[in-house]
Amino acid sequence: MSVLVTGGAGFIGSNFVRSLLAEQPDSTVTVIDKLTYAGNKQNLDGLPEDRFTFVQGDICDAKLIDKLVSDTDIVVHFAAESHNDNSLREPWPFVETNIVGTYRILEAVRKHDKRLHHISTDEVFGDLELDDPTKFSDKTAYNPSSPYSATKAGSDHLVRAWVRSFGVKATISNCSNNYGPYQHIEKFIPRQITNILSDQKPKLYGSGQNVRDWIHVDDHNDAVLKIIESGKIGETYLIGANGEKGNKEVLETILELMDKPKDWFEVVNDRPGHDMRYAIDATKIERELGWRPKYTDIKSGLKQTIDWYTNHKDWWQPLKDAVEAKYLEKGQ
Numbered sequence: 341m342s343v344l345v346t347g348g349a350g351f352i353g354s355n356f357v358r359s360l361l362a363e364q365p366d367s368t369v370t371v372i373d374k375l376t377y378a379g380n381k382q383n384l385d386g387l388p389e390d391r392f393t394f395v396q397g398d399i400c401d402a403k404l405i406d407k408l409v410s411d412t413d414i415v416v417h418f419a420a421e422s423h424n425d426n427s428l429r430e431p432w433p434f435v436e437t438n439i440v441g442t443y444r445i446l447e448a449v450r451k452h453d454k455r456l457h458h459i460s461t462d463e464v465f466g467d468l469e470l471d472d473p474t475k476f477s478d479k480t481a482y483n484p485s486s487p488y489s490a491t492k493a494g495s496d497h498l499v500r501a502w503v504r505s506f507g508v509k510a511t512i513s514n515c516s517n518n519y520g521p522y523q524h525i526e527k528f529i530p531r532q533i534t535n536i537l538s539d540q541k542p543k544l545y546g547s548g549q550n551v552r553d554w555i556h557v558d559d560h561n562d563a564v565l566k567i568i569e570s571g572k573i574g575e576t577y578l579i580g581a582n583g584e585k586g587n588k589e590v591l592e593t594i595l596e597l598m599d600k601p602k603d604w605f606e607v608v609n610d611r612p613g614h615d616m617r618y619a620i621d622a623t624k625i626e627r628e629l630g631w632r633p634k635y636t637d638i639k640s641g642l643k644q645t646i647d648w649y650t651n652h653k654d655w656w657q658p659l660k661d662a663v664e665a666k667y668l669e670k671g672q
């Protein structure tokens with residue numbers, strides 16, 4: 341099987357490429373990645389040269405995408421602008437990559453009759469109240485809040501329309517918040533870990549009560565592999581590991597694991613329009629595809645992640661000052 345992975349130099353995509361090449365010895369992978377600020381070719385170091393090709397390019401480049409798609413069996417589409425805070429500062433790259441880029445992929449898989457798996461997010465469903473007993477399922481109505489989640493919702497709608505109108509062979513997955521190695525330090529968990537490692541106080545938005553449904557990146561990618569193997573064309577699978585935790589609680593666990601006092605953090609300006617809570621009902625993928633998360637204890641997953649950032653200072657330190665300067669402009 342030859343697999344074209346878009347956005348494979350980013351956090352989840354690079355972990356996916358590593359897992360795929362390890363678990364499927366007959367597979368070959370081509371990554372197309374624009375190497376935006378979020379992409380890092382080093383994330384793909386050490387992969388077998390005879391089974392792995394890297395192409396630097398933009399998914400909005402119709403000619404390049406047409407050629408790469410024609411040469412592959414399946415496209416796994418991770419490429420996106422992925423950070424909510426950036427989408428509030430400058431929405432256009434989100435519209436361009438997440439919507440126009442997905443359109444280019446869809447037109448190419450339609451023309452060449454190739455299988456597509458589209459990676460999406462639980463944020464397309466909007467948010468839940470803290471005390472709401474319901475969780476997101478594939479029947480939940482779309483109600484995105486931020487420019488990021490609205491463009492991801494738009495991309496999901498395009499995929500569904502291309503399946504129904506043109507018979508494109510696609511599946512979609514909507515996953516909750518990932519954590520693990522290679523996550524960009526603009527994101528919550530690595531930002532706090534690298535703050536502590538830099539002797540700076542962690543930064544909590546607003547009340548810290550907001551809940552995210554955390555899943556280890558390897559569990560997300562195992563689920564994606566299952567969908568590629570046996571997912572039903574046209575279906576949407578929600579991926580989550582029952583990892584609901586308040587932001588303050590996650591931060592306190594990180595502080596404890598890094599031997600800092602529980603209250604060693606600063607409260608900073610809240611995110612405008614900040615979603616309160618996400619929660620995934622993953623029954624469908626568990627029942628139909630037999631997927632189960634392996635990282636069921638977030639504390640040990642966080643410990644592994646802290647160790648990774650502690651041992652990879654050369655990977656994140658060059659980015660740290662610029663990331664923090666950008667947050668400081670917004671009092672975050």
Ligand code: NAD
Nearest residue numbers: 347349350351352374375376378379398399420422517518
């Ligand atoms: P990331 O920001 O770490 O990586 C995105 C990658 O896409 C980068 O390597 C970047 O260079 C590349 N890219 C951006 N624009 C491109 C373009 N126009 N052409 C080619 N490449 C481009 O993101 P991530 O956290 O790894 O997320 C990957 C996917 O998973 C996204 O689609 C995101 O919406 C989705 N997702 C993320 C999470 C999460 O918690 N991080 C959860 C659910 C779904």
Ligand code: DAU
Nearest residue numbers: 422423424461462463516517526527528543544545550587
């Ligand atoms: O739910 C899936 C989504 O999870 C993905 O689609 C996105 O690509 C991914 O970035 C993530 O979105 P969030 O906005 O939930 O993640 P982020 O890491 O930015 O923030 C997690 C929570 O932590 C959120 O409630 C905001 C808060 N936060 C974030 C930062 C960066 C803080 O309190 N302090 C911070 O410094």
